[in-house]
Amino acid sequence: xxxxxxxxxxxxxxxxxxxxxxxxxxxxxxxxxxxxxxxxxxxxxxxxxxxxxxxxxxxxxxxxxxxxxxxxxxxxxxxxxxxxxxxxxxxxxxxxxxxxxxxxxxxxxxxxxxxxxxxxxxxxxxxxxxxxxxxxxxxxxxxxxxxxxxxxxxxxxxxxxxxxxxxxxxxxxxxxxxxxxxxxxxxxxxxxxxxxxxxxxxxxxxxxxxxxxxxxxxxxxxxxxxxxxxxxxxxxxxxxxxxxxxxxxxxxxxxxxxxxxxxxxxxxxxxxxxxxxxxxxxxxxxxxxxxxxxxxxxxxxxxxxxxxxxxxxxxxxxxxxxx
Amino acid sequence: xxxxxxxxxxxxxxxxxxxxxxxxxxxxxxxxxxxxxxxxxxxxxxxxxxxxxxxxxxxxxxxxxxxxxxxxxxxxxxxxxxxxxxxxxxxxxxxxxxxxxxxxxxxxxx
Numbered sequence: 001x002x003x004x005x006x007x008x009x010x011x012x013x014x015x016x017x018x019x020x021x022x023x024x025x026x027x028x029x030x031x032x033x034x035x036x037x038x039x040x041x042x043x044x045x046x047x048x049x050x051x052x053x054x055x056x057x058x059x060x061x062x063x064x065x066x067x068x069x070x071x072x073x074x075x076x077x078x079x080x081x082x083x084x085x086x087x088x089x090x091x092x093x094x095x096x097x098x099x100x101x102x103x104x105x106x107x108x109x110x111x112x113x114x115x116x117x118x119x120x121x122x123x124x125x126x127x128x129x130x131x132x133x134x135x136x137x138x139x140x141x142x143x144x145x146x147x148x149x150x151x152x153x154x155x156x157x158x159x160x161x162x163x164x165x166x167x168x169x170x171x172x173x174x175x176x177x178x179x180x181x182x183x184x185x186x187x188x189x190x191x192x193x194x195x196x197x198x199x200x201x202x203x204x205x206x207x208x209x210x211x212x213x214x215x216x217x218x219x220x221x222x223x224x225x226x227x228x229x230x231x232x233x234x235x236x237x238x239x240x241x242x243x244x245x246x247x248x249x250x251x252x253x254x255x256x257x258x259x260x261x262x263x264x265x266x267x268x269x270x271x272x273x274x275x276x277x278x279x280x281x282x283x284x285x286x287x288x289x290x291x292x293x294x295x296x297x298x299x300x301x302x303x304x305x306x307x308x309x310x311x312x313x314x315x316x317x318x319x320x321x322x323x
Numbered sequence: 324x325x326x327x328x329x330x331x332x333x334x335x336x337x338x339x340x341x342x343x344x345x346x347x348x349x350x351x352x353x354x355x356x357x358x359x360x361x362x363x364x365x366x367x368x369x370x371x372x373x374x375x376x377x378x379x380x381x382x383x384x385x386x387x388x389x390x391x392x393x394x395x396x397x398x399x400x401x402x403x404x405x406x407x408x409x410x411x412x413x414x415x416x417x418x419x420x421x422x423x424x425x426x427x428x429x430x431x432x433x
Contacts, residue, residue: 012417021365021383028374030428042327042370050384051326054359055333061335061356064344 119320126185129265133185134199135248136225137260138232140241143165143216145249164248165198166217168201170240171208174219177237181228183221185262192265207265225256326366341373350399351392358387361415364422371429391415 026036083257111116125131145164171188178186188208193199197209205212221228232238233254244250356408362384369375391411398407 021369021379023379023383024365024369024372024374024376027376027379031376039370039373039375040377046381047326047366047377048329050362050381052328052333052336054333054363054384055330056337057333057352057356057359059334059337060342060344061352063341064349064352110404262375 027164029179085261114177125140128267129185129192129262130267132261132264133222134259134261135184135222136229137183137220137222137257138178138225138258139253139255139257140178140219140221140256141216141251141253142170142219142241142244143251145251160212164204164250165204166244166250168199168206169215170244171219172199172236173240177232177235177240178223178228180237181223181231181235183223184230185222187220187262187265189218190263192262194265194267196268197265203311220260222260222261222262225258229254229256236281330363351395351403354391354395354408355388357412357419359384359414361419361422362387364419364426368422368429371426374432387415398401 031038031040046142090228108118112121122131126133144166175186175188175193188199191197191208191211193208199206199208201207202212206217207213238254241252241254245252362380365383366375369380376419394407394411395404398404
C-alpha cells in the first residue's frame, strides 16, 4: 500500500474508515478458515447478558440524571410547604384576633351599654378610623402603565425610565384631592388612612401605614358620591389624575359606587398623651369630617410637608411637583 | 431479536429497581454509557455485515467501558479529567456516527 498523502491524519482516517472493531473481521476470517459460517448467532447467552447490562447502564444513567434535578424540586416543594404552613398559621392567628375582638366588643357592650358611652365610643371610632365604615363613595383605580410593567426603574426618577409607574407622590396628591373634595374616610388597597397612617415610599415600594402595596392601586373614599366625584374631577388633583393617564399611559378610573366599605385602621393606644385642660370643650359631632386626618408626606422629596387645610395642601402640592 | 429483548428488560429493570449508584462511581457513568453505545452500534453493524461474533462483541463492550473509565480515572488523578473525558467522547462519538451511517446504508440502502 502506497503511503497516503494525508499520512499525518492517519488517526482520524482510521477512525472514519474503519470504525468497526478489527477483531470482528479477524474472528470472521478464522471461522471461514475453519469452514464455519463467518457470523455466529446473536442469540447466545453471552450476548443476552451483555444486552441486559447495557440496558441497565442506560437506565441507571438516565435515572441518575433525573435525580439531580429532583433534589432542586424537593427543596422547592419544601419551601412551598413552609410558605403554606406560615400562611395557615397567619390565617389562624387572624381568626383568633377576630374572635378576641368580638369578645372585646361584647364586653364593651356589657360594660358601657347602659351608660350611653358605647354610642360615644362608636362615634369616636368612626372619626378616628378605628372602625370599619360603609357608605356611598368613589373608587379611584390606578395601575402601572403597560410599558412600565416589569421595569425596575425608579418611578419618574432622573433617569427617565419607569415613567409609567405609579409613585407614592401620585397617591398622596390624589388622596389629598379626595379629602379636599369632601371624603370622610379613605383607604388605599384596604389600608385605612388614619391620623397615624402615612403614604410614603421605600425604594420602589409604596407604603401606606408601613404596609407595602401591590398594584393595581385602589383608593376608596366614602362621602357624598356624586358631589365627591364631580368636585374631585374639577380639582387640581383630578386634572393631575387625568394628566397621569394622558402623559404617562397610567390606566386610571374614577367610579361612583352606591356602597363602599373602608376597613378599620390601626390606632395605637396612647399612653403619655393627655388632653390639655381647656375652658371650652370641643365636641366632635359624629358626622363631622375627620379634619384631623392628614396624609403624611414624609420622605418625599418632590412634595412639600404642609400642615395647612386639605384644600390648600392639594394645590400647593400640585404646584410644587415638577413633572 | 433476543438481544433487543435483553436490552429492553435491562432498561425496565433499571427503572423499576432504581438502584443507587455509589458516589465514587458516578463520574464514570456518562463515559460508560457512551462506550456501551459504541459497542452496541458496532455489534449491530457487524450483524448486518455478516461478521458478528458474540465473543468479540462482549470483549469489545467490556474493554470499551473499562478503558473509558480508566482514562477518566487517570485524568481525575492528574487533574485533567474533563479534557480526557472530552477526548474519549470525541473518539467514541466519531465511531458511533460512522457505525450508525453504515447501519443506515444497510437498512435504507441510502
